[in-house]
Amino acid sequence: MCIILELRSVKVATMRGARKTALVTIIFMSLGGLLFAYGQSPKQVAGAETSLTKEERERLLAIGKKLFVERCAKCHDERGDKPLESGPPLSERKLSDGEIARSVSGRFKDAPDEQKRAVALYVRSLMKGK
Numbered sequence: 827m828c829i830i831l832e833l834r835s836v837k838v839a840t841m842r843g844a845r846k847t848a849l850v851t852i853i854f855m856s857l858g859g860l861l862f863a864y865g866q867s868p869k870q871v872a873g874a875e876t877s878l879t880k881e882e883r884e885r886l887l888a889i890g891k892k893l894f895v896e897r898c899a900k901c902h903d904e905r906g907d908k909p910l911e912s913g914p915p916l917s918e919r920k921l922s923d924g925e926i927a928r929s930v931s932g933r934f935k936d937a938p939d940e941q942k943r944a945v946a947l948y949v950r951s952l953m954k955g956k
Contacts, residue, residue, distance in 0.1 A: 883947070886940075892947025893941055897933070906952040917952045926950060 852914070895904050902908055906916030913919070921929075923946075930946045937945075 886944040886947050887951060889941065890944035890946070890951075893934070893937075893945050894948050898945075905947070916949070916953055919953070921949075921953065923950065 891904075894902075901910065902916045909915050926946050926949050927942075930942050930949065934942050934945060
């Protein structure tokens with residue numbers, strides 16, 4: 827009987843260790859994935875205007891406007907002039923490139939990076955005084 831109890835306690839201890847290891851692994855993998863997903867896209871989007879030719883900028887602005895009108899204009903209007911319950915219209919906000927990038931990356935999380943970059947560029951073009 828003593829041997830059986832010892833075997834059971836070894837199994838439980840081993841299971842607990844395996845569960846701890848699995849849990850820690852899942853947590854670190856999840857955090858790593860979140861940091862990668864959250865950290866990469868905004869950086870790529872934030873550089874929306876970096877070294878663009880005039881033609882490339884115009885092409886991205888057209889894509890960004892199309893996507894913005896399709897997915898954002900209901901609340902913001904086409905030019906970002908509609909006041910929101912949460913504050914002033916988008917066009918009057920003084921948002922940094924990083925803030926725009928995070929917002930775009932969150933709302934367009936499944937979109938390709940080029941589309942995120944295009945929307946961020948369009949949103950930046952709506953800002954008055956920036």
